[in-house]
Amino acid sequence: xxxxxxxxxxxxxxxxxxxxxxxxxxxxxxxxxxxxxxxxxxxxxxxxxxxxxxxxxxxxxxxxxxxxxxxxxxxxxxxxxxxxxxxxxxxxxxxxxxxxxxxxxxxxxxxxxxxxxxxxxxxxxxxxxxxxxxxx
Amino acid sequence: xxxxxxxxxxxxxxxxxxxxxxxxxxxxxxxxxxxxxxxxxxxxxxxxxxxxxxxxxxxxxxxxxxxxxxxxxxxxxxxxxxxxxxxxxxxxxxxxxxxxxxxxxxxxxxxxxxxxxxxxxxxxxxxxxxxxxxxx
Numbered sequence: 679x680x681x682x683x684x685x686x687x688x689x690x691x692x693x694x695x696x697x698x699x700x701x702x703x704x705x706x707x708x709x710x711x712x713x714x715x716x717x718x719x720x721x722x723x724x725x726x727x728x729x730x731x732x733x734x735x736x737x738x739x740x741x742x743x744x745x746x747x748x749x750x751x752x753x754x755x756x757x758x759x760x761x762x763x764x765x766x767x768x769x770x771x772x773x774x775x776x777x778x779x780x781x782x783x784x785x786x787x788x789x790x791x792x793x794x795x796x797x798x799x800x801x802x803x804x805x806x807x808x809x810x811x812x813x814x
Numbered sequence: 815x816x817x818x819x820x821x822x823x824x825x826x827x828x829x830x831x832x833x834x835x836x837x838x839x840x841x842x843x844x845x846x847x848x849x850x851x852x853x854x855x856x857x858x859x860x861x862x863x864x865x866x867x868x869x870x871x872x873x874x875x876x877x878x879x880x881x882x883x884x885x886x887x888x889x890x891x892x893x894x895x896x897x898x899x900x901x902x903x904x905x906x907x908x909x910x911x912x913x914x915x916x917x918x919x920x921x922x923x924x925x926x927x928x929x930x931x932x933x934x935x936x937x938x939x940x941x942x943x944x945x946x947x948x949x950x
Contacts, residue, residue: 685892685900686892686893686894686895686898686899686900687898687899687900688895688897688898689871689897689898689899690897705899706869706899706900706901707867707901708867708868708869708901708921708922709866709867709904709923711847711921713869713899713901713921730845731843731844731845732844733842733844733849733921735825735871735919737897756821756822757822758822759822759824761824761825761826761873762822762823762824762825763822763823763825763841763842763849764821764822764823764842765842765843765844765849768845783871785844785847785849785921786844787845
């Protein structure tokens with residue numbers, strides 16, 4: 679059953695099974711949500727998820743998320759060191775990046791595309807996907 | 815807005831703000847889900863969430879989760895070292911424990927009670943709650 683991993687999953691071991699950047703693997707599912715892990719480096723693409731928040735936890739390295747929030751604030755960037763979490767609210771344009779590289783964990787509804795519902799042109803190094811099975 | 819923590823939350827710093835065991839703090843929300851952290855030591859109580867899976871990530875220490883699964887398998891215990899994840903499927907009776915103590919992160923629908931929908935008598939050291947605000 680898809681919701682029933684028989685054994686715990688060690689995230690470091692799971693991360694060691696792939697090298698692709700910006701190409702999340704689905705570690706497990708919680709109801710109709712995915713738990714995804716990804717290796718990242720360089721810049722993602724500006725995109726927005728219209729109908730869902732997106733949770734980030736930094737497992738290794740440092741992640742930055744540029745945000746274009748409504749209101750007078752305009753654009754800002756939050757910095758997530760290892761061990762910190764952040765939720766990008768639905769409807770907020772954002773662009774993750776990591777100059778030195780990072781490993782991250784995400785929660786989001788199953789089927790959520792990595793490039794959101796609207797996005798800038800997707801560069802070749804970004805995998806437009808709803809996540810891959812671990813080991814695939 | 816409840817879904818909009820203005821800044822990232824460092825989990826170690828968040829964990830340092832409370833000492834209570836088995837008494838989860840809500841770090842942030844993702845749609846209608848909570849991200850909760852807890853310090854644990856000793857035994858929780860046998861309980862079941864009839865309508866939701868429950869996600870665990872071990873941040874520090876080691877967590878064990880005893881499971882009473884349907885079928886001939888009967889009772890078993892999964893061991894989660896630091897950095898590993900496990901999802902208890904809905905409807906499965908379970909009892910977390912940690913002999914040496916651990917810090918954990920959980921992901922579950924907002925309003926999910928720590929002692930589930932059915933449970934053994936709740937001992938005094940277990941906080942029957944749907945989670946507390948961080949800093950409360």
